Amino acid sequence: MVPLISEYGPELNLNAVCVTSLFRGFYLGCPVLESLAVKQCRDDNVNIFTIKVPSLKSLVLDKSGFEDTATAPGFMIDAPSLERFYIEDDSKGGFCVIENEMPNIVEADVDVAYYPGNILSSITSVKRLSLSSITSAKDAYPVGTIFCPLVYLEICTFKTEWLNVLMRVLKDSPNLRALKLDTLYHYEDDDDDNRPSWSEPCSVP
Template sequence: MFSTLETLILKYLALVDVPSPVCMKSLRTLHLDCVNFKHNESFSNLISGCPNLEDLFMYQYYPLDVVMNFIIVAPSLKRLVIIDYREAGGYVINAPTLKYLKIKGLSHCGFCLIENAPVLVEAKIRNLFYIYKEKILGSLKSAKRLSLDLSPLECPIDSIFYQLVHLEIYTCKEEWWNLLKLMLDSSPKLQVLKLIGKNLDFKKVGMVGGKWNEPKNVPECLLSQLKMFVWTSYHWESEVEKEVATYILKNARQLKNVSFSTRPIHSKEHNKLEEKCKMLKELDGVVRASSSCHLVFIE
């Protein structure tokens, strides 16, 4: 019945029971959207019966009655997306051919343990606060592209990302700049850096706490590799963001292209226009380490 099935999408199912391993050798893509399994073995039996599975998408929004922890052992898996807003439970991942990983959620008591992903190329990790047994970033050291929205206080780094060339960091978590410093120090081949903020009124939102302190030594990637620096939703009113931007401009010797996008000034805020122009002019006047650096401002 399922021998030729290549794609399977299951949605909003309660107490799915898979008492023994299934046989779906042709299955390549599996979507599980709010699926509640009867017990942990049911999920394991489903995954183990798909030896050629390449794409797995898991979405969990509501508390599950039974299964709390999903153990994903998939030797052929290449792409894994996990979006989970439950208040507990987590994932153990063993996928030796995994190339792409996206994890979003697990922001309460959830966990994620990556046991085996040696050929990972790209990973996007957002709102993952609780680290289980190992430092999750250390499991991503083979990645060439990383997108991170994490608290630096809970993600110490003890690995070198020798393959990383493209890094995105969201600037919404408290002291996000400490994560930036750690990643710059740990990524000697980094060529593209993108910082992503929220396009909100700075005066209403306020600035996350903490203070920027320059690294004692300039990271290797700034001295010899970084070529592109992009900052979206740059808060020109933030002193910390100004200091971070200035530091990179002053120390990145190989920079070619730099762009800052800012929140537009609305008609009711015309009094801010002069202040904004002054701040951006000061940033544009920073003496750059790279003589060939081209800087643009975008609204």
């Protein structure tokens, strides 16, 4: 997946952030900030990275390189004006909690190892969605979530559970028009018993 490129105005890029309180205050002191990119490193001392920016329209969160980490820093997001959202999180114990709905989301790229938090249920207004590194359908989002505006879905077939999530998103996206299956990765286990099996759906968008 390629991070979303911002086309917005005031922009800030942070790399290896180490002082939570300093940057939380800094965000609140930027009332016109529209684009933010944050890359966390393994030696960061931030346990919960809070992003509270009402004016923010584009957000990139990069926490790649945490694959073997059982516990990792998490994100708390309060950005109700967000239009584009990209998150990459390889950690096993990380989380991302969105405090308020983001009704203006148009494009999102969610590349996470697990789904602790409420990422997908907070971006139901999304029109273009990319999903990768999925664990299971039941962990993806709560029952009853509907992606009415979604017209384009891209899903990576990296984990064996990708098909279960695909079938669920198809059911919950009544206006979907385009589907792309991305086979950039090989299966971790070549055992045929672990491969997902296709079952003809009763209905499709």
